[in-house]
Amino acid sequence: MNVLTESIEERMQNLGLSFMAAGLESFLESQAHTDNTLAQSVADLLELEYLPRKERAAKSRLKLSGMPAVKRLEEFEIDWLKGGITARQIAELSTLAFIERRENVVLMGPSGLGKTHLMLALAHKACMTEYTVWYTSCIDLIENMSRAREQGRLRRKLTWLRKPHLMLIDEVGYESLTKEQANLFFQVVNARYENGSMILTTNKPFARWADMMGDEAIATATIDRLLHHAHVYSLKGDSYRMKDRLKIGVVDPV
Numbered sequence: 001m002n003v004l005t006e007s008i009e010e011r012m013q014n015l016g017l018s019f020m021a022a023g024l025e026s027f028l029e030s031q032a033h034t035d036n037t038l039a040q041s042v043a044d045l046l047e048l049e050y051l052p053r054k055e056r057a058a059k060s061r062l063k064l065s066g067m068p069a070v071k072r073l074e075e076f077e078i079d080w081l082k083g084g085i086t087a088r089q090i091a092e093l094s095t096l097a098f099i100e101r102r103e104n105v106v107l108m109g110p111s112g113l114g115k116t117h118l119m120l121a122l123a124h125k126a127c128m129t130e131y132t133v134w135y136t137s138c139i140d141l142i143e144n145m146s147r148a149r150e151q152g153r154l155r156r157k158l159t160w161l162r163k164p165h166l167m168l169i170d171e172v173g174y175e176s177l178t179k180e181q182a183n184l185f186f187q188v189v190n191a192r193y194e195n196g197s198m199i200l201t202t203n204k205p206f207a208r209w210a211d212m213m214g215d216e217a218i219a220t221a222t223i224d225r226l227l228h229h230a231h232v233y234s235l236k237g238d239s240y241r242m243k244d245r246l247k248i249g250v251v252d253p254v
Helices: 003-014 019-029 038-065 087-094 114-127 139-152 156-163 179-190 207-211 216-228 241-247
Strands: 081-083 103-108 133-137 167-173 199-204 231-235
Touching: 003 019, 019 038, 038 114, 038 133, 087 114, 087 231, 103 114, 103 216, 114 133, 114 167, 114 199, 133 139, 139 156, 139 167, 139 179, 156 179, 179 199, 179 207, 179 216, 207 216, 216 231
Parallel strands: 103 199, 103 231, 133 167, 167 199
Antiparallel strands: none
């Protein structure tokens, strides 16, 4: 490495361009054997820094999201479903345009149909596409909000919940809520309303949300805000877990 190259590398390090500095010598050597224009060479040099930074930032977003598992859209077995969502609709969701439009996605249906898988897969792609994501189960969310209220931090918590581009709320309806808990859930939905997208999974049709939330007025207000800008998919079919049992002959096919 000559003096000029060393000087350039040092400047890069001082500017925080560590990936570019690390690859500079081999990059210059490879460029000596190409006919690239100056603009193309500069573009290729910038890629040395941009791509690793992008990957590192995506990994950071995934870690901070709190998602319990990594799922991918190509692993979602739509052929097992008996209706409720089509491959074309999943392809449209995978563009993530709903996040840009601050729209919600509600995945409804009984357990075992892949609602959480689909939610996490869309969120994984969002993280890889420079969107911030935050995951919680419904019951954990309520407990979190209850603690914030008891500690006088509810307003601050609601302000924070507006920040992620995409918020995931899993298992809505798996446990009934008290009126106070339902009100906290409403406040979360209201805080996100037209501020950012949400994906919710639920095993309860909206007609049963009043019973689940213990108050018809709160349920109506929550559903109103949730559905104003929303895509709702009511998945139908047999549990994926049943499919695995069918394979080993534990149960007989219908």
